[in-house]
Amino acid sequence: MTDDPYKVLGVAKNATQDEIKKAYRKLAKKLHPDLHPDDPGKQAEFQAVSTANDLLSDPEKRKRFDAGEIDASGQERPERRYYHQYAGQEAGRRYDPGAGMGDFEDVSDLFSDLFRHRQQGGGREYRQEFHARGNDVRYHLDVDFLEAARGTKRGVTMPDGKAIEITIPPGLKDGQTLRLRGKGAPGFGQGPAGDALVTIAVRPHPVFGRDGNDIELELPITFDEAVLGAKVEVPTISGAVSMTIPKGASSGHRLRLKGKGIKPGKGPAGDQFVRLRIVLPDKIDNEMVELATRWRDRAGFDPRKELRRKV
Amino acid sequence: MSFDERTVVMHVKRVNLRELRYWVRQGWVRPSSGVAGPVFDELDIARIRLLCDLKKDMSLPTDSLPVILSLIDRLHQTRRDLRALTEALEEQPEPVRRSVISKLRSAADRGGRVDDDPLG
Numbered sequence: 001m002t003d004d005p006y007k008v009l010g011v012a013k014n015a016t017q018d019e020i021k022k023a024y025r026k027l028a029k030k031l032h033p034d035l036h037p038d039d040p041g042k043q044a045e046f047q048a049v050s051t052a053n054d055l056l057s058d059p060e061k062r063k064r065f066d067a068g069e070i071d072a073s074g075q076e077r078p079e080r081r082y083y084h085q086y087a088g089q090e091a092g093r094r095y096d097p098g099a100g101m102g103d104f105e106d107v108s109d110l111f112s113d114l115f116r117h118r119q120q121g122g123g124r125e126y127r128q129e130f131h132a133r134g135n136d137v138r139y140h141l142d143v144d145f146l147e148a149a150r151g152t153k154r155g156v157t158m159p160d161g162k163a164i165e166i167t168i169p170p171g172l173k174d175g176q177t178l179r180l181r182g183k184g185a186p187g188f189g190q191g192p193a194g195d196a197l198v199t200i201a202v203r204p205h206p207v208f209g210r211d212g213n214d215i216e217l218e219l220p221i222t223f224d225e226a227v228l229g230a231k232v233e234v235p236t237i238s239g240a241v242s243m244t245i246p247k248g249a250s251s252g253h254r255l256r257l258k259g260k261g262i263k264p265g266k267g268p269a270g271d272q273f274v275r276l277r278i279v280l281p282d283k284i285d286n287e288m289v290e291l292a293t294r295w296r297d298r299a300g301f302d303p304r305k306e307l308r309r310k311v
Numbered sequence: 312m313s314f315d316e317r318t319v320v321m322h323v324k325r326v327n328l329r330e331l332r333y334w335v336r337q338g339w340v341r342p343s344s345g346v347a348g349p350v351f352d353e354l355d356i357a358r359i360r361l362l363c364d365l366k367k368d369m370s371l372p373t374d375s376l377p378v379i380l381s382l383i384d385r386l387h388q389t390r391r392d393l394r395a396l397t398e399a400l401e402e403q404p405e406p407v408r409r410s411v412i413s414k415l416r417s418a419a420d421r422g423g424r425v426d427d428d429p430l431g
Contacts, residue, residue, distance in 0.1 A: 159346070
């Protein structure tokens with residue numbers, strides 16, 4: 001494919017802005033990727049056409065291109081994700097217009113049998129009589145990290161005036177969707193109501209992190225706790241517990257509090273992992289300096305021996 | 312990823328707030344409702360960009376948009392259904408697949424589709 005934006009649009013070098021606009025419009029109508037979802041060639045062509053148009057439709061950029069200041073690809077934007085790339089996935093169902101292949105009833109009953117069950121979830125259902133299931137309504141709800149980790153009940157009033165009571169099961173993940181049966185729009189005729197689909201966004205927590213059902217936490221400890229060992233209080237998602245720091249613990253050392261992670265409705269509870277971090281006070285007093293000097297002169301410990309050997 | 316109205320307008324420079332709200336009122340874009348207003352996801356954003364292409368780059372008249380959108384939506388629904396059917400077919404034993412394929416071919420032939428150049 002040629003790089004020359006004039007050739008891509010099929011216009012002369014001295015074409016007017018209006019001619020360029022018209023040429024682009026004609027090609028865009030022909031090549032738009034959403035009209036040819038299965039043809040990557042058309043998408044590439046469209047990309048080239050819109051890059052060319054970006055350049056030539058802007059008199060300023062066109063002048064600079066003609067003057068050789070920028071090249072044809074200099075204006076390329078990050079690759080765009082087209083609608084059909086999303087709509088082809090399951091999530092795209094929410095823009096489905098209706099019964100889909102289910103209304104190929106004249107072809108064969110098999111077809112409607114095949115696809116009918118799939119309409120229960122989303123969209124409307126058209127039957128011979130005028131009874132139809134109500135539409136699904138989609139909500140978005142932000143919850144705190146701890147609410148999602150422990151599970152909770154939340155009553156919320158949405159801008160559309162609907163009050164919804166949501167039970168958040170423990171261990172809910174960010175982006176998960178809860179289906180509240182019959183809480184959507186009312187049905188038509190004797191049709192059942194639609195569902196409310198609530199997508200949950202979990203706000204991050206300042207100290208707790210999460211990996212599946214395990215909770216992660218970084219615990220600052222003092223230098224004497226690291227040397228001598230200690231019993232300290234550690235926050236968990238279900239309150240503080242006491243934990244033993246072993247003698248001679250290093251920064252980065254990972255300790256496990258078994259069963260102190262997320263307790264899902266079914267399945268085993270996760271653990272909490274505590275990563276130690278030795279923290280020195282902002283001001284180092286003379287006593288610490290003396291202690292460190294004496295220890296250094298006597299111990300001869302080299303923590304970087306391994307490191308050097310591997311380099 | 313989720314976006315509120317203002318973030319959408321920031322991301323997609325070709326649409327303004329008034330237009331976006333109009334599209335939502337018309338049901339062309341269907342965000343979910345959050346406590347603080349509509350919440351858009353990546354699917355919605357891609358659809359907003361598609362609407363910009365149709366309306367601005369191709370200058371299609373506003374009253375033709377619902378027709379085009381419904382055709383596009385139906386196309387995607389049909390493609391997904393077709394893909395589900397293909398996947399189901401792929402799991403069938405070889406003889407079943409073969410017989411379905413040969414049936415499809417003969418249906419295509421009956422439809423008068425010509426694959427070879429008749430003069431060549």
